[in-house]
Amino acid sequence: MGTLDHLQQLREAALERRRDRLRAILQEAGLEALIAYGTGNHYLIGMNPAWYYSGLKQLGPHMAMILPAEGEPFTVITPQWELARAQERIGVGAIVACEPADFLAELGRALDARRIDRRRVAFAGGIPPRHITEGVSQLLGGAPHDGDGIASDMARIRDDWSLACTNKAIEIAEQSYDWMLERARPGMTELELGVELDIQIRRLGAEDNFQLFSGALHNRSVHRPTDRILQKGDVILAEITPGVEGEFMQICRTAVLGQASELQKEKFALLDGALKAGVAIARPGTRVDDIVEAMNAPINAAGYGQYTKPPYMRTRGHSMSLGSMDPEIALGKGQVLMEGMAFVMHPNQYIPDTGYMLCGEPVFVEADGARPMTRRYGTLDSIV
């Protein structure tokens, strides 16, 4: 597991390279600057361009790192009392801290002070609130150039800091899941077991964790935990997604409280085969539609074709983190895999004979194919 010092060294070097590369992109596009904005609504399927270029997972509602095509970046953060943490973390360029109500005005002052031509500014906002979208357009005297594409195209190819954080997140996820298997007992509630798992993930060093955790004799899907008292025979579903320095990665696991039945083993093997079929064809240049079709093929052949669509599943995989949302492994997205992408591939779905099951692994796309990033593929585990 990467040490904090090691991650810090990787982070500082990676951020410098990201900003260098961005400068070249801006110069080539004839742009003077990119405003990389982020909200405090950190979500694993929503970009935060400010985090991507600064390395700061902000606490306040608004943050913008302005990255000129020439010269050092400068940052506007909220609230004022975040200044010390931001200075420690970002360590480059000027940083101004203000209250949220003053954010847009402060951003305008920062642009003016650098004499940046507002007509040649791109804006990468992820999912900004309405007043920021409107306010930035007003500030720039019209709709800004698209910066989301610039940020996403860079972030979807993982650099060494991104990979180190992602690998650490996966290691924590696997260790914590094994820890949970040792502790799960009939009589615990979904909430209790889910919380203990979540807290173990924090103890191992993840700063955050997205988790769906539920159990039933016959699951219709996976959801957030309830007061259900787990009993022998319940099938426990765990979507575990630790976050390390802003990078999230997910494993999807299924365990039976008691001995798994032959039918459950057979149906889980079907999903496991689907996952491996998808991994087998994934390589640079593969269309995501082809991966979906490869994953669905064995399920269709088993007669469960209707269950490969909503409401019986959601998607066959996706990137996550606060960086890029590419790729999403879903039909009609028109995306193609590239070397250096990392994402979870998960044929999670409902099977009428056994209920919903989770079966998913994070993969990294290398030159000769996709490599699972976990120690081992998930299995249908029995908690006895």
Place this chain on the structure above:
Amino acid sequence: MYSMGPITRRGYAVWDRGIFPIDEFTERYAHVRSRMAAEGLGAIIVFGNMFDDADLAYLAGGHLDGAVIVSAQDEPRFISAGGSRELYFHKTLTWIERVDIAGPAGLAAALAKALQELSALDGPIGIVGRQSLSPKVNAQMSEALSQWSVHDADHLLADIRACARERETLAVRVALAIATSAVEAGETAFAAGASNAEALVEAERAARLRRAWDVRLLSNIDRPDLRPYEGASATRLSPFVLWVGVRYQGYWAETVNAHADPDGFANRALSAMESATGTGAVAGQVAEAATRVLDDASAYALSYGLGSAIGQTPAEGPVLRLGNRETLRAGQLLTLRVAARRGDTLAMAARTVRVQDGGCERLEPFKPSWAV
């Protein structure tokens, strides 16, 4: 108070009918309808999502993303912006009987269709919570609703929600009880030798086990300032300061561990604020009362904020800051907070009060049997 927003804004996912039975929602619904009638509105659409759901949760209950339609004659309808996979589960979380998903056509198209299906629509449509929509959905909404007269009506729900109903106060007190248990767990862990970061994690465990939806935590991790948890740290800083915000069934409360104010300095400022609070008091003057006690420590305390109204969001108006001319209303719930730093030592304290004529009432935690 600002704090690091976790990925899981909604942990525990059960509608607590003991705190919020159906009749509570039907009363709220009737109240909203009467305000709509007074303003000549034929219907309102209330939007919300995981990050901004105060108005939506007030009318529909929790854990929902989408929009509720309130009209003069028809039963309420909820249109979910979530996926169809989750629909059956979402139906267990709301009192509204008619729950549909937006589907592939999108939320805007689904709402337009639902409006056409109303038995009557006499008057313009008020929109609440439009700020929660992405620019793309906002544009789609403008187009889909273009055949009707539409205007923003955020004020309508904001005004209704400003003064807490009895059951809203009860939910805040449950949230306060969970937060109190959390800081106690943190203090116990710290006393047993845990670092500030480790103690914070134990506090989160306590809060989540006690059914918090959302938990926010800050502590003096590695520095004499409030910091979020950013991974393991073995550093112990005394006095241990732990601020915890908890949301239960949609309602927030915050508290601070008792040992965070060893010489009572922050609490003296809180008491001054409490004495200045009452119906008709000016928010800025409540803040001034604190600064008179804090003196040189005022600037630091003001940067963290001295508190605000609290309810479905962790910080609502009026905010207790210098110069704010807003007046306090009877029934408003306030969180009062002081973070004071003298030298390298951080001290902190917080209280929750309900504004009333002639003063304020300090709210005590309410601990249901399951929260013990």
